[in-house]
Amino acid sequence: MKLDQVGIWSEIKLEIIKEYASAYTKIMSSQSWCKGYVYIDAFAGAGKHISKQSGEMIQGSPLNALEVEPPFTEYHFIDLDEERADVFRRMAKKNPNVHAYHGDCNEILKTKIFPALTYNSRKRALCILDPYGLHLKWETIKAAAELKTIDIFINFSIQDANRNVLFEDLARAKPEDIERMNAFWGDESWKELLYREQETFFGETRQVRIEDYQILSKEFCMRLKRVGFNDAPEPILMRNKKGGPLYYLCFASQKNVAKNIVNDIFDKYRRAY
Numbered sequence: 001m002k003l004d005q006v007g008i009w010s011e012i013k014l015e016i017i018k019e020y021a022s023a024y025t026k027i028m029s030s031q032s033w034c035k036g037y038v039y040i041d042a043f044a045g046a047g048k049h050i051s052k053q054s055g056e057m058i059q060g061s062p063l064n065a066l067e068v069e070p071p072f073t074e075y076h077f078i079d080l081d082e083e084r085a086d087v088f089r090r091m092a093k094k095n096p097n098v099h100a101y102h103g104d105c106n107e108i109l110k111t112k113i114f115p116a117l118t119y120n121s122r123k124r125a126l127c128i129l130d131p132y133g134l135h136l137k138w139e140t141i142k143a144a145a146e147l148k149t150i151d152i153f154i155n156f157s158i159q160d161a162n163r164n165v166l167f168e169d170l171a172r173a174k175p176e177d178i179e180r181m182n183a184f185w186g187d188e189s190w191k192e193l194l195y196r197e198q199e200t201f202f203g204e205t206r207q208v209r210i211e212d213y214q215i216l217s218k219e220f221c222m223r224l225k226r227v228g229f230n231d232a233p234e235p236i237l238m239r240n241k242k243g244g245p246l247y248y249l250c251f252a253s254q255k256n257v258a259k260n261i262v263n264d265i266f267d268k269y270r271r272a273y
């Protein structure tokens with residue numbers, strides 16, 4: 001199977017998620033009311049990557065999660081790629097706490113995983129939403145928020161948005177890419193934040209960008225709160241070696257303590273990066 005080559009920003013993301021996951025199971029395992037603390041990797045990947053830095057093979061987020069101590073009580077791994085999903089199917093055969101799915105996570109989360117995570121189930125979950133681009137749907141995020149039982153990390157791909165949607169003249173974006181942005185954002189309000197209608201010399205109107213992508217992160221956090229998360233700290237912006245923006249790593253949770261832990265982890269990497 002072809003593995004992804006990942007840059008330092010992905011290695012940092014993996015570290016951040018691993019650190020938070022360790023803190024999460026430590027806290028949850030001490031809560032006597034809690035009937036299970038569940039790990040969900042909705043864009044699970046191949047399980048391993050090749051580090052561009054070292055050329056070595058490194059573990060992806062699902063394998064890191066399986067090593068966290070104390071362990072999660074359940075693991076759910078989803079991937080759209082059949083071969084990648086098979087990696088986790090093989091794991092599931094050996095470990096009854098592992099559940100593997102092949103398909104679109106937006107569908108699988110809604111129909112197969114979230115229904116078991118109601119507030120009364122007394123289960124809590126950490127869900128990693130780490131697509132390559134704008135492939136996550138807002139309705140999935142909203143469903144997670146409404147349950148009040150889930151903490152999420154979201155990879156908000158600014159690179160995909162900048163390359164395919166947020167042109168100075170919005171007419172340059174393909175309708176299907178605008179649709180992907182709408183589905184990720186939840187509606188078309190990103191246009192109001194970034195664009196103004198302007199009349200051309202020929203009396204036509206066009207949508208001209210008046211703001212950069214940066215203003216999206218604050219509003220995205222506000223949207224996470226409006227939809228039902230208790231808090232969403234300022235995301236960390238991952239950049240490539242030349243300083244180009246790749247994605248915001250966002251976090252949202254139901255508990256202040258979770259936000260504080262993530263803020264400390266984000267701050268540590270913001271200072272070092």
Ligand SMILES: C[S@@+](CC[C@H](N)C(=O)[O-])C[C@H]1O[C@@H](n2cnc3c(N)ncnc32)[C@H](O)[C@@H]1O
Binds near residue numbers: 045048
């Ligand atoms: C960035 S990789 C995930 C990396 C992984 N989180 C890690 O850090 O090790 C994204 C993965 O999402 C999968 N994918 C893309 N669209 C998907 C979808 N709609 N549902 C589930 N998986 C999807 C791709 O096949 C790819 O393996």
